[in-house]
Amino acid sequence: MACFVTVGTTLFEDLINQVLSEKCVENLKKVGVKSIKLQIGKGNFEKSTLDRVFGELADKSDQGKANYQGINVEFYRFKPSISGDMSEAFIIIGHAGAGTCLEALALQKPFITVTNDKLMDNHQTELADKLSDDGHLLQCTPMTLADSILNENLFKLRPFKPAAKNLVAEHIRELVGVQKLQ
């Protein structure tokens, strides 16, 4: 029962700090999470978070492990592919990037996107907004993350069915005038 947190290639320190706040960890435990894995990208934890969770870990570490309130916490910056961590996870919390959204939705797992409310005019969230309106994922800001974890809709998300690209391909073949090779 792992919770996987990813910020992709963005800088989103509010999210990684907020996930490890006392309130969030407590709520994650309530829904049955036993371990937390974070992909933190370029950002760094705040000093207070580091002291509280990791004890004596240096300021700008690239990876680390700890046991905090009976939960295994682990973090790293980047990996060539995070799909392994995603498919192992029980709950996914991510930034609102399109790639992350689509990958998480394909796995059909409880999924929360956290919008960076400090970015002005963040058009990257257009897709996440729409998917949240349609009930495929939960959307929140760092401040409301703890409440979203306990939101009962998290476990009743509607599966997202992506469009069938083979039909598009068929349409294009027709336009060009070639036939599919058997």
Added chain:
Amino acid sequence: MFFFFFFVTAVILFGILLVTAFLSFLVRHSNHSSKIKPKKANASLCAVLGSGGHTTEMLELIKNFDNEFNMRIYIIADTDTISEDKAVAHEKSRNNEKFVVEKIPRSREVGQSYFSSVFSTLNSCRFAFKLIYRTRPDLVLLNGPGTCIPVAFAAAFFDIIRLIDTVIVYEESICRVNKLSLSGAILYYLGMVDSLIIQWPELKKRYPRAIYIKDFKEKST
């Protein structure tokens, strides 16, 4: 006086010729034309790989093609090595040797000044025209950022002067829910694409000539 008269007439006639050529291009490439395309055994495909998510989406579509497109040209921005690796990996995975990766100068880097971007756009246009003239693709696939515009213009130009017969298809990114991207809007309003495919029904209301991706139906044969 006579010279002036002939000059004006020549300009007007040339203008009429251009307009007619463009109109006939629009008719040939509009969704409503019901002409029967001559069947070909195989064709060449030219795809512009934008970057990041655009590349992923494009390869997702191209994965549905097999050897009916037996020659493939991938165009990438010259600063984008990741897309090149992805394209090469995809072609390796289907054991295809007949493909090339062409690098086009970026028309505008992030943060570049407006004035110097005019020159770099001209530069990428020159490159695109040479490339399309040389490769003459049967299909041009586009899905996104600025680099695809020069390629679209080049393909449309050579189609207007009837040097090649090219189908241009633009697939808007799934990220666009309420509004087409700038590239998409340019191609939509100029009518330069045979099909402009959108992934959300909201866009269909605003751009009725576009095709909603879930309106494609399985053929019952």
